[in-house]
Structure formats: structure tokens, C-alpha cells
């Protein structure tokens with residue numbers, strides 16, 4: 001049995017910064033409301049039509065460089081996104097073509113905010129069995145293309161942003177390791193945070209009535225999401241600690257999916273952790289769904305929040321509902 005590790009990381013966000021003040025001009029909201037309820041100050045939106053594969057490309061190149069491999073060494077491409085450019089094929093096909101890696105297998109996964117950790121778990125299994133040695137794992141979202149940026153959609157529109165994060169998961173030959181991953185889901189909540197009708201795609205499955213009723217925009221039962229998130233996040237962090245007999249004190253940093261600053265604060269309190277041990281960059285990018293964990297890892301490493309040999313816990317909760325964690329030695 002082999003061991004896997006995160007060998008390289010990369011992140012990319014569009015240059016266009018959209019502040020809360022800019023949103024005030026599009027809908028009835030306020031900078032104060034958004035900061036108080038979410039902790040978000042600004043997010044990035046693409047300015048012209050741009051698919052997820054295109055947005056992810058710079059992050060992939062950075063991760064490949066960071067891992068010190070050649071792109072030709074990649075054995076599998078996994079992409080997690082809720083905003084694919086087309087109904088089919090998945091974003092990973094378009095990304096493979098842009099990377100000019102013809103014949104490398106591609107796999108899209110659809111587990112929303114937990115996508116990056118589910119992807120880590122899938123990559124980990126392929127590496128452990130010796131089947132593959134280097135896997136490109138991407139979390140990417142172009143949320144702005146599918147948001148209702150009017151007062152009608154304000155509860156969701158102010159939360160989300162565009163961005164991409166990438167990791168190279170490789171066979172480990174040193175002390176760095178993905179020690180364990182823990183995956184959960186509860187489909188009875190599937191409609192508490194969902195997009196009923198695929199975006200950017202016309203088919204017999206989409207009626208004019210559906211579009212007139214705005215069922216192509218995300219719907220969220222915000223209270224239900226919040227209530228479950230503050231329970232499931234701590235649970236899944238504890239699952240990772242207990243599985244490895246790690247004490248909270250052993251952990252250098254918890255890197256949660258950047259859902260909402262109030263959720264991060266609530267889980268910090270429930271876990272009785274100091275706030276500086278739970279990383280947040282949501283004020284800069286908003287909620288970038290599948291991209292948020294790798295983007296947070298890139299920023300946290302740049303800020304010197306963790307380094308070689310440190311123990312990290314990654315954790316996510318979101319639509320599905322799905323939730324997941326990973327215990328990592330950097």
C-alpha cells in the first residue's frame with residue numbers, strides 16, 4: 001500500500017473585484033448587512049464569458065510547477081464544480097484539452113462545497129493502490145454566470161464568487177501525507193440548497209415556464225443550511241481527530257470551506273478552538289464553493305500559517321447536503 005500527499009497547490013481568481021458597494025447598485029442590499037451576516041467584503045466575477053476550464057488553467061499550471069512535475073506526469077484529472085460550462089461533457093474534458101493531455105482520463109464530480117475533499121479521497125484511493133502516481137485535482141466555479149443579481153436573488157447573490165484552486169496529489173516518498181478522509185451526505189436535504197434547472201443550456205427538459213419562474217437560479221433555505229452546517233462541520237472535524245488520535249492542540253490549522261464567516265465563527269466556538277487556528281479568507285473572495293479550500297490553502301501557506309510537518313484538518317459542508325474532512329500532514 002502506497003501513501004498519498006498534496007505535492008503542489010495553485011490558485012487563480014479573476015482580476016475583476018466586485019465590492020459589496022458594487023452589489024448595492026444592482027440590488028437592494030447594503031455593505032453593512034453583507035459584512036455582518038457573512039463576513040464578505042468583496043468577491044471576484046469574470047468580466048466576459050469564461051468557462052470553468054479556462055478559469056482553472058492558471059491554477060493548474062501553478063500547482064504543476066509547485067509540485068515540481070511535468071504536466072505529462074499527470075495520470076488522472078479530477079474536477080469538482082457546480083458551475084460546469086455545459087451539461088455534457090464535464091469540465092474535466094475541456095480542461096484536459098486546454099492542458100493538451102490527450103488520453104489522460106478525466107472525471108467530474110458533483111458534490112458541491114465538499115467537492116475538493118471528496119476529490120482528495122478519490123485521488124488518495126487511486127494513489128494508495130498504486131494505480132496512479134500523480135493526480136490533478138481541481139475545484140473551480142464561475143458562479144457569476146448563474147446568479148440572480150437582482151433584489152429577488154440577493155440572499156444568495158451576495159454570498160458567491162468565482163475562482164479556481166488546484167492540487168497535485170502524488171505518491172508520497174517523505175513524511176507528508178493525506179492521513180485520512182471522512183465523507184458524509186444526507187440527500188433528504190437535497191432541495192435546501194439547489195439549482196433545479198441547468199444553467200446556460202436549452203433542452204426539452206427546460207420549459208419556458210421554468211425559466212419564467214426563475215427556477216434556473218440557485219435556491220437556498222439559508223436557515224436550514226446554517227443550522228446543519230454548524231453541527232456537521234464540528235462533527236466531521238472531530239471524526240478526523242478521533243480517527244487519527246490527534247488532539248486539538250496537535251493541529252496547526254483547520255482550513256474549512258469558506259461558506260460564511262458566521263458559520264466559521266460558530267464552529268470555532270463549538271470546537272473550542274482559538275479563532276487564529278481556523279483559517280478564513282472569505283472577506284476577499286466570498287464563497288467559491290469547490291474552489292474555496294484549495295484557494296484558502298494557497299493563501300494560508302503564503303501567509304506562513306503552516307509549513308512542513310504541520311498537521312492540518314480540512315473540512316467542508318454544503319449542498320446535498322454533503323460534508324467531509326481530511327487529515328493532512330503537510
Ligand code: UT7
Pocket residue numbers: 028029030033034037038113154155156158159221222223225226258259260262263287317318319
Ligand atoms: O456553502 C454553503 C452556502 N450557504 C451558506 O453558507 C448560507 C448559510 N446561511 C446563512 O448564512 C444565512 O442564513 C444568510 C446569510 C444567508 C441569511 O442570514 P439570516 O440571518 O438567516 O437572514 P434571513 O434569511 O432570515 O433574512 C433576514 C432579512 C430578511 O428580511 P425581512 O424578512 O426580515 O424583512 C431578508 O429578506 O434579511 C433580508 N435579506 C437581505 N437584506 C439585505 C436577505 N438577503 C439580504 C441581502 N441584503 N443580501
